[in-house]
Amino acid sequence: xxxxxxETLDPTALTAWRFKGLIWAIIYxxxxxxxxxxxxxxxxxxxxxxxVLVGIFTFLLTLQVGIVPEYRMRYWGYxxxxxxxxxxxxxxxxxxxxxxxxxxxxxxxxAGPILRKYRLASVxxxxxxSNHEIPALSQETAMSIREKLNQKVLEANEDV
Amino acid sequence: xxKRYRQHPLMILISLLEQTLGILSYVLIFVLARFISxxxxxxxxxxxxxxxxxxPVVLVVLTNVLRWIFFTYQYDGELxxxxxxxxxxxxxxxxxxxxxxxxxxxxxxxxxxxLTRLTIETAGNxxxxxxxxxxxxxxxxxxxKDVLSHPNTLxxxxxESALVKVEPFALFMASLTSGGALxxxxxxxxxxxxxxxxxxxxxxFENAWQIAVALLVxxxxxxxLGWIVSIVRYILQYAMFTxxxxxxxxxxxxxxxxxxxxxxxxxxxxxxxxIQGILRQPFGYVAIEAKVAGGRTEDSLASTLLHxxxxxxxxxxxxxxxxxxxxxxxxxxxxPRRALTRYLLxxxxxxxxxxxxxFIFPYLAFxxxxxxxxxxxxFSRHKNxxxxxxxxxxxxxxxxxxxxxxxxPRHHIQAVxxxxxxxxxxxxxxxxxxxxxxxxxxxxxxxxxxxxxxANTVYDSFSQPKGFETYVEEGS
Numbered sequence: 001x002x003x004x005x006x007e008t009l010d011p012t013a014l015t016a017w018r019f020k021g022l023i024w025a026i027i028y029x030x031x032x033x034x035x036x037x038x039x040x041x042x043x044x045x046x047x048x049x050x051x052v053l054v055g056i057f058t059f060l061l062t063l064q065v066g067i068v069p070e071y072r073m074r075y076w077g078y079x080x081x082x083x084x085x086x087x088x089x090x091x092x093x094x095x096x097x098x099x100x101x102x103x104x105x106x107x108x109x110x111a112g113p114i115l116r117k118y119r120l121a122s123v124x125x126x127x128x129x130s131n132h133e134i135p136a137l138s139q140e141t142a143m144s145i146r147e148k149l150n151q152k153v154l155e156a157n158e159d160v
Numbered sequence: 161x162x163k164r165y166r167q168h169p170l171m172i173l174i175s176l177l178e179q180t181l182g183i184l185s186y187v188l189i190f191v192l193a194r195f196i197s198x199x200x201x202x203x204x205x206x207x208x209x210x211x212x213x214x215x216p217v218v219l220v221v222l223t224n225v226l227r228w229i230f231f232t233y234q235y236d237g238e239l240x241x242x243x244x245x246x247x248x249x250x251x252x253x254x255x256x257x258x259x260x261x262x263x264x265x266x267x268x269x270x271x272x273x274x275l276t277r278l279t280i281e282t283a284g285n286x287x288x289x290x291x292x293x294x295x296x297x298x299x300x301x302x303x304x305k306d307v308l309s310h311p312n313t314l315x316x317x318x319x320e321s322a323l324v325k326v327e328p329f330a331l332f333m334a335s336l337t338s339g340g341a342l343x344x345x346x347x348x349x350x351x352x353x354x355x356x357x358x359x360x361x362x363x364x365f366e367n368a369w370q371i372a373v374a375l376l377v378x379x380x381x382x383x384x385l386g387w388i389v390s391i392v393r394y395i396l397q398y399a400m401f402t403x404x405x406x407x408x409x410x411x412x413x414x415x416x417x418x419x420x421x422x423x424x425x426x427x428x429x430x431x432x433x434x435i436q437g438i439l440r441q442p443f444g445y446v447a448i449e450a451k452v453a454g455g456r457t458e459d460s461l462a463s464t465l466l467h468x469x470x471x472x473x474x475x476x477x478x479x480x481x482x483x484x485x486x487x488x489x490x491x492x493x494x495x496p497r498r499a500l501t502r503y504l505l506x507x508x509x510x511x512x513x514x515x516x517x518x519f520i521f522p523y524l525a526f527x528x529x530x531x532x533x534x535x536x537x538x539f540s541r542h543k544n545x546x547x548x549x550x551x552x553x554x555x556x557x558x559x560x561x562x563x564x565x566x567x568x569p570r571h572h573i574q575a576v577x578x579x580x581x582x583x584x585x586x587x588x589x590x591x592x593x594x595x596x597x598x599x600x601x602x603x604x605x606x607x608x609x610x611x612x613x614x615a616n617t618v619y620d621s622f623s624q625p626k627g628f629e630t631y632v633e634e635g636s
Contacts, residue, residue: 081625090579093581095577095579096578099574099575100573102571103573103574103575128574
């Protein structure tokens with residue numbers, strides 16, 4: 001890949017992702033507690049299973065809260081060029097997409113409850129043949145991108 | 161506006177006939193059930209039994225008749241209007257300028273009576289925007305087609321030229337070498353093997369060799385049968401293939417028993433696809449398909465084939481006549497040598513995965529015979545992974561099983577992407593993906609493991625302002 005596209009995702013996204021990790025932590029805890037209770041009723045389930053779960057979940061949590069968000073920030077990039085949108089993502093498999101603005105069919109803004117809490121949104125770009133996403137931008141940025149793209153789409157040639 | 165028309169009344173009979181299979185099996189099941197429950201004492205049909213059979217059948221007939229009564233259409237040079245529905249009435253108006261294609265096709269049954277089916281495609285793949293008139297007189301269908309497609313025709317002389325007519329001999333050669341032959345053969349073998357386990361062999365085999373020979377002979381016979389079946393099918397489907405260019409609309413028709421004809425506006429064509437099946441490659445014959453935007457799922461298969469069987473020598477002329485703006489590929493950038501291991505590895509995954517299972521199912525070992533075949537394919541795929549980027553087009557060549565060349569004008573590319581995982585980055589390789597609109601589904605072509613530098617060149621070329629537009633080089 002040549003130079004990485006210059007824009008990055010919103011730094012608040014880090015907090016949002018970590019928060020999401022926290023939610024997952026609570027879910028994991030509930031599962032572990034549930035399992036512990038289940039061992040009371042079903043003698044088949046071994047107690048060490050609980051510790052295995054604890055181990056797995058701690059591992060997952062460290063990933064989700066500590067490592068993944070940073071990497072994601074580092075490896076997501078986008079750039080809105082004159083005629084095309086350039087998006088790069090991924091860290092094990094790096095994927096880079098170039099989308100001509102004249103091919104864009106419509107642009108959506110989406111946000112789940114966690115993103116909304118942090119005033120973030122993801123921009124979903126749909127062309128006639130594919131869907132692309134820029135996750136976790138601040139709502140203002142997302143809306144301004146959408147405005148800018150809509151402008152460009154109107155100006156662009158009307159081909160399919 | 162024309163007067164209101166109904167579909168041809170024979171349609172009721174014909175659609176009943178087509179549903180006969182369903183009706184008959186229902187009756188049969190019912191009779192059998194009664195027979196079994198009667199414990200073989202002979203069946204007597206009481207009143208309730210007769211009702212069980214008769215009532216549904218009558219209902220089916222009635223529904224068909226009502227559907228026929230409540231389906232009407234009118235048309236003129238500006239739009240076509242359809243009214244349908246027994247209880248829920250639906251009215252659909254389609255303006256002529258929304259019409260992308262008008263297709264006429266007819267099953268054998270319809271043709272017997274001189275009727276045809278007319279379908280209208282509009283932009284978008286929704287079933288909402290399609291129109292189907294199931295049965296009408298052929299002349300009438302043509303009249304509708306003319307009125308709707310050339311509403312402002314004064315006395316234009318259409319520049320008709322039958323570009324493609326396939327000679328019977330060529331058709332035969334095509335049928336012999338079609339991919340269908342291969343698949344049908346394999347499918348028939350597969351089914352035959354299922355049945356073999358049910359048969360009891362009374363023959364006395366003295367040693368394993370006789371069994372092997374018998375199996376080989378059987379496989380051979382079955383494959384031959386399969387081949388013959390697919391030859392016949394191919395001939396039935398593609399006989400009388402003609403392609404006419406009429407005012408920048410391509411009219412294609414083919415078929416012996418069930419004729420299909422379709423119209424494609426030239427400007428809807430997104431890309432041209434050349435296909436060479438493995439059986440045809442040695443002889444240098446190619447099939448040409450178009451990637452077309454918009455259109456229905458069902459008829460799309462019929463309407464994208466531009467030429468079933470053309471020799472490479474004639475390709476230049478064909479392309480020059482129909483697609484003067486397209487350039488056939490000249491020089492390619494290929495996947496580099498170091499990518500070969502990855503291709504061979506991809507060809508081997510299945511077998512590597514199967515290895516531990518051989519201990520459980522020893523017969524799987526026979527499957528390993530296919531590994532060299534798979535490797536050969538992998539090798540060929542590597543050899544055939546190529547791209548060519550010009551000012552006007554992106555040409556990609558790739559092999560999955562057949563050899564494909566896809567020529568895409570730059571302004572029809574929906575998106576360009578490339579991806580690389582850690583290993584690939586270390587080897588300086590990347591996959592290149594190209595997206596093109598087509599029906600029924602959009603096309604995504606992946607050229608795997610090309611040189612990262614080439615991928616970057618392609619990417620940069622499109623990243624420029626107006627990168628996705630066809631441009632003319634200065635000074636030409």
